[in-house]
Amino acid sequence: MPNRAENTPRRTADPALFSITEPSCTIQRQGIRMTSQVSTAFTRSGRARRLSRPAYVTVALLVGAFSLTSCSDAPDNDVKDSAAASPTTTAPRAEVDISAENGSTGASINATRVISRNATLTKVTMSRVDTGSAVEGAMSSDRKSWKPSAQLERGTRYEITAEGKGSEGNTVVEHSAFTTVSNGNSFIGTFTPDNGTTVGVGMPVSFTFDKAITDKKAVQSHITVTSSSGQEVSGHWFGEQRLDIRPKDYWEPGSTVTMKLDLDGVEGASGIYGVQSKTVTFTVGRSQVSSVDMNTQTMTVTRDGKVFKELPISGGSPQNPTYNGQMVISEKFEKTHMDSSTVGFGGEYNFTDVPHAMRLSTSGTFVHGNYWGNPSVFGSAGTSHGCIGLRDVQGGGSDTPAKWFYDHSLVGDVITVKNSPDAEKSIKPDNGLNGWNMDWETWTAGSAV
Template sequence: MRHVHGRARRAGAALAAAMTWALLLAGAAGCTAGGSGFGGMFGRPAGPDDVIRITPDDARENVRPDQELSVRVPDGHLESVRVVRSQDARETPVPGRISADGRRWKPAEERLALAAKYTVDVVALDGDGHRVARRTTFTTYVPEERFIAYVAPENRSVVGTGMIVSLKFNREITDRAAVERAVSVTARPAAEIRPHWFGTDRLDFRPEHYWKPGTEVTVALEFQDVEGAPGVYGLQDKTFAFTVGRSQVSVVDAAARTLRVTRDGTPLAIVPITAGARKTPTYNGKMVITELLEITRMNSRTVGFGGEYDIPDVPHAVRLTDSGTFLHGNYWSPADTFGRENVSHGCVGLRDVKGGGAETPAGWFFDRSLVGDVVEVVGSDDAEVAPDNGLGGWNMGWERWRAGSALR
């Protein structure tokens, strides 16, 4: 029995030795992931995530836009890096460059996009010359609050020479410099165009003097992912353009009760008007047409005059201020009022008929006007219109206008 047991022990030892060599040979054949030789027997083999280091980490969520995106290798060098951003159902390659020593890649973009998925594909050689590949993905923060700008004038419109580019934001902007940097306004032929902030929710742009007729203006908004206020990010990434038409400047003389219309330097007509009465005078100053309404309702309660009037069908209404100053058709006053007496609540009235007539003074002016035309009031007993009341920015001197930039 002892002899039998001794043979069994010798057979077991031989079997164990054979299994050990088989495992070593298997290791030598390269069956360990990412390693070579016998490395897998004596420690964890080097895998792709050891050779290629990617930040942010794989599968990470809610990555903030200021988080660094980088790829590096401690040893060896990078062969290729491809990064794709998926956002709003579109895939966009992210440009970047590999450093001179081949060990680091950085994107050309300084900040990550919000609400996006990033996919990073990397091929590298480790320190022993073995090729390794790695893919990671991560998603960025999706903000709950966004800001947008409502823009004037409209895209592809033809406007008068007094047009001011005006951006009205739906939320308060506290980092005005960041938002201002994201707007570009250019003109052909070239002109110096400067921005001015009115409070924290409006940004206007204009040249020093009225635009030259024929000027083509392009406005680029690159608000996507710009942080305009803590936790509030921009949504728009768009470009629009407009063309400046002929020059038309009209002067309302409230004392003489006339409207003098000049087109490209040539007088067109002098039209009798009625301006604001003594207790409710018309603003003085330069105003810009922002709306042309064939017919509109005017209710005194909407402009702080109580129940003094409510006219449901005012014809040929040309808006001049946000506060309710219009140049409009007037069919309810006697014909001899125009040119003789100021009776309005601050608007400028031209003779018209109920429903609006094409051949009346109001119809004639309406048909020859563009959004962006300038109407200047002189000779009134009221103060000058505020620069932020409608597009009243032409009432502000150039140096003061320029001082209203957040980047001065």
């Protein structure tokens, strides 16, 4: 039987046709890459005929907007696209910025800065407009920033001119004239203790603001107080202008307390802004708590848990008893003026040279040297208008009980008084730095945060 294949007509290529392959193109659009290649046949007469060769599409997860990524006649890498040449680079723009905008009012007294970008500061001058006096400043080591050396004054107009040089040698100059926040639109808080001091274990952190604070939470949340002892602290507001902060119990002796104020720009009341930004650190010294017993007219000084000294005193008279309670030494004076008319006692006394005086209350309670009383009253009778008197001599003696106690006391030491004739007369927590007379639950209830 003849082979079937031998009877099959044999197909031959059409010599009248030739073909070329058109350039392949890859198009990337919306995450899809499409590649197509089309072959076109031409007759010898030049007429084209599309061959039945299917195009193909490849889908890939590519990201990008519509772009033509390649288009070539063939995968011949010898042909280079002139568009692939390296682009021309341009040096970054040199800039000098002054934080206080030209013509602005209400500028911060702490945050004024000059900063350069892609440039080196070559010269910065600042002055007060009203006096023409120069304001000293500090340049960073890399000459990229500058700031005033001290806090600016409130309600004052200043001018700054800053020059910088870019990498290509071009000079940039900026100028700003501005006015700092006014006294009327700002608040400050005076505080105790001061930075770097050593205080007694009873010393609270106390702020007195020069404006009424209506947003207490905003203000208190920008004041932090921490101790190296890890003691928990809480604040308590006495009215709208005073905030005290203390731990539950006395500070641990030898601990370090750090207070951070971040009040610059904080709105304490409508249209009234803080201007302070600083960190204060103080050290707690040894523990000293002195106990005064009005029945015996004696003061027992206890240091670090042990009796250190007993001193005879003369406290308040039955008519003018000394406050009962815990009182903190807030100030010390080697000599001070005491005038009875300033504390509601008319003209009963006026001593211009009271020695070795230490304040215990805002209302005028002191522990101080007494040179005018009969020496026999010390340790036996209360004769004062409410102060705690220690024997002394006029001008202040060198070896008297008053001198000894003055030399061995710190601001922040605690003096407790008991058995005063008027049992109901106890010192109020806000009369001096005497918040220790308030229990912890009541104290923390007065916090705004």
